[in-house]
Amino acid sequence: MKYPPLKAMATFETVARLNSFSQAADELHISQSAVSHQIRLLEDFLGETLFRRLGRYLELSDVGYAYYEAIAPALAQIQRATVEVQGQETLSVRLALFSSFAVRWLIPRLPDLQRQHPTLDLALEMMNEAPQLTDRVADCFITLLPDSRGFTTEALYTEQLFAVCSRTLWQRMQDDWAQFDWSDDAQGISPHILQHYPLLSVHSIYGQRSEDWRRWFAAAGETLPEQARLQHFSHMLLALEAARHHQGIVLTNDYMFQPAQDTDLVKLPFHALITGDVFHFACKTHRQHEPGIAMLRHWLRAQAKVAGWIM
Template structure:
């Protein structure tokens, strides 16, 4: 069997090139010359009888065979490295966490200082993606993802997404004045309940990223209150919820937000309207390879994330939707 195995040196060179997408960066990380890396890759391609990379001038990409081979061997190389570290009395505390860019920017990054203060031994790097990250060693060591199940991975729920309406304090003041003029609120009183249909008198800010189609966020939210989105309602469209929230902050209309994008203490310029919430059906999970469940760094990050999710109201306050 050993005669059929490629040299470990060639495998480590391949893993570095595939991960860094560069022969020169791989050479730097391995502390060898670029020509040595190229030689090892050629040897490996000859051994396998398959091309692993496609070279487009200065650009590099994995072939389909190369991508599959990387997925198959990266985990094994990581396991060898971790086993060696344990044998030598070392534990790797470096972790790559792959997650949605919006979740990272609006929820995680403002809290990272607490992780650094409580666990300075953890070296966490963030790999942000515009969509739910692919569960792969090439992408990260652990993930915050919408994927509920994947073979070989453990998934633990952090948040069941729900949507609610928000606007700027200035616009809310105008709404209160309009309600008083219509006899629906007393002078100087702050409404404790608002008919969702009333919002259609103003501009609605729609984020296509929520459900993948224009207006769908407001259709579903209004529909949950037995209201229909009217053809004459003015709707301003945005590709992403971040843009809709910024427009709301600048008094341009009502937006739909979720718990990790909006927090009243952290967004004093915005007001959550006294209306219903809509469960979207999406859940965010912290995921990691089941084979790595006992690694101290992953256990520490898992416990910290769950505690922060509880403290911020993401975990434990919603009705389960499983």
């Protein structure tokens, strides 16, 4: 059996992963015309078109996508075997995750990761939407998907929403309702007391305006008060900033609110709402024992334990 040209396959893997001829040329340190030549060699060998150009945009053909998914793990294994024989060890890992999780929780902890694992070269791919689980995007992921074919997943955090406001607004609330004992989880105090203050709603949580507060009240067996004053935001980062500037009360979660950092904010003594979203660490099953991926997975689990998210 005649094998396809290895250089052309490696060039194809790079173009497919980066979705760009020019970026592939930069990574491979060759000209863009040389990249095009290698792709043509492989297409001629296979007798198939691997890429489609849609104006200025590039995408894999159906055959190209299937071929990439099949050969990328094999090329990675060849690279790992070569590194082992040479007595070297690569610990470069690409992690794809939600931008809010990265900015508010992961990045402040990266100095600890660097201290514990100085040989780990971590590159972050921050996404606004749930990342597609494929080696083209990253080596591993923090995702809401509990199961995906060919992937091993591990739960890190079960999301809950709780009420937060600025210290200034919290003091005002205590002054307004001095007859209540706020020290014991606000027991016996109805959540309806919050209707007297602006409620900051984030519609990206449930995809509907005011739905976060409606469900939070429902979890206490109550309805969202009709007279409640709601302000609407597209993202929790924006609503948290508004709360920080005394503009109202926001529902947030454990990775967005960090008590040690957010000293100007206060978690109110009311119930929490379990959203049903669970954040998982995910990687290809056949890659889970690669040194860099395993190192990152164990560190993330340790951080989740310190935060009290998992046992």
